[in-house]
Amino acid sequence: MIPGLILRGVGGAYWVHEADGRVTAAKPRGIFRRRRLSPLPGDRVFCTESGDDDFPYTIEEIAERRNALVRPPVANLERCFITVALADPAPDFELVDKLGIICRVHNIEPLIIWTKTDLAPEELAGHRLQYTASGWPQYESSLEQQPVASLEAEIDGHLVSFAGASGTGKSTLTNALLGEEVMAAGEISEKLGRGRHTTRHVELFRSGRGWIADTPGFSQLELDQLGILPEETIQGYPEFEHYAPACRFPGCRHIQEPDCAVRQAVADRPELIPRYDRYTLFRELLEAEEPWLLRRRRGQLPPPGLPLSSNRF
Ligand SMILES: Nc1nc2c(ncn2[C@@H]2O[C@H](COP(=O)(O)OP(=O)(O)OP(=O)(O)O)[C@@H](O)[C@H]2O)c(=O)[nH]1
Ligand SMILES: [Mg+2]
Ligand SMILES: [Zn+2]
Incomplete structure (x- = not known):
């Protein structure tokens, strides 16, 4: 099969870039639609020749994804x-x-x-x-x-x-x-x-x-709409993640728990305060949302890491 990279997709039609620089129009196999799985720009794909002059390639496989976003797609x-x-x-x-x-x-x-x-x-x-x-x-x-x-x-x-x-x-x-x-x-x-x-x-x-x-529109973002879970907030703050293992409680939220290594670090290092304040703001906002709603929204993201191999269709 012909390996390529999806550069752009509009209305079910895709542009596939090959290693030699050629860009060819392609349509995915019907199986993708039936599985509600669309190729996205950035997807590594494998194609075959379709025989159709307008869309010379058929996308047969999508390689395992590192990640996939809806907005931007x-x-x-x-x-x-x-x-x-x-x-x-x-x-x-x-x-x-x-x-x-x-x-x-x-x-x-x-x-x-x-x-x-x-x-x-x-x-x-x-x-x-x-x-x-x-x-x-x-x-x-x-x-x-x-x-x-x-x-x-x-x-x-x-x-x-x-x-x-x-x-x-x-x-x-x-x-x-x-x-x-x-x-x-x-x-x-x-x-x-x-x-x-x-x-x-x-x-x-x-x-x-x-x-x-x-990517148009990457700036209109709300964490809850994207299904980010409260306990994931800390991932955006690697400097606090670094201290978290030293907290007294394994599930420490680093907000009011006793013997919290993150809060201690923030007390010792004033330059950490602005980001810490935003960490607590986002964490508490997400904690106020219904967990099932956040999980459902997260589930509506395109599946990452879904290996599709042609011998399975
Ligand atoms: N003074 C100054 N102006 C800049 C600089 N970089 C960009 N601009 C100007 O700022 C304005 C906005 O820049 P854009 O590159 O269009 O900003 P953008 O992030 O693409 O904006 P959107 O497309 O609306 O999201 C333009 O008028 C630029 O000329 C800079 O380093 N200094
Ligand atoms: Mg712009
Ligand atoms: Zn803590």
Whole structure:
């Protein structure tokens, strides 16, 4: 079978990229529809020749997934560049932390890019300090200096996406990374008459030996809507996860339990306070939701790690 990567899917039709760079239109076998399993951009697939000129390939198999998200609909994301502007718009740290939680729960590595550092350079050090203990890589970007080479190194061989509030410079950085390629893709889309749809669908763009997923709407996120469970909140805070094994109670929530190593660490290290306060905010918000409702919403995500092999259909 022919191995490929799904770059884009619209209305049941897919673009499959092969190692030699060719992109071929494909339709999945009916079995996927009957199982309510759709290939997603980012899926590794195996195809056969269909004999149909319009859709020369049939998608026969979807390789096991690292993860799969509904919003944005994309599979196998490995890294997420969280963009935060220093001003215009002002930083939304709750959004940053929510993105961090979602990333870690779905096995995606978060990275932070502080953008528009030309607008409020004096605030950068304080913002960075909040995230130092998380261990997440942090980059800076301004009109004069974009961290293109560093980001290219982070993208190399991986599937990444940008996420962050509107106006924080995602498109600006994506264009800097993709240069003419994305414009070329835009011209092709006009010829194919799909220009109108460009913001509504995820599409993967080549960047060196990696891929950037252009994902509209990654910023409108509510943890409860995504089915994140209260006890998973801590995963977005690796600096607290690190202390948790030393807590007195195994199920410690790190909020009011006695002999809590996380609370002790926060008392000793004031730079941990802002993220700790948001941790407790999100944890308590999720604890106020019905657990069964959260689990059901989580269950509506596309199945990750579902190996499908043709000999089973
Ligand atoms: N001063 C300054 N302006 C910037 C910088 N980066 C981007 N901008 C400007 O900020 C505005 C928004 O940037 P975009 O790249 O469109 O932001 P976005 O994150 O793609 O926004 P959405 O598509 O709405 O989600 C544009 O007018 C950019 O020119 C920067 O480093 N400094
Ligand atoms: Mg944009
Ligand atoms: Zn604790």
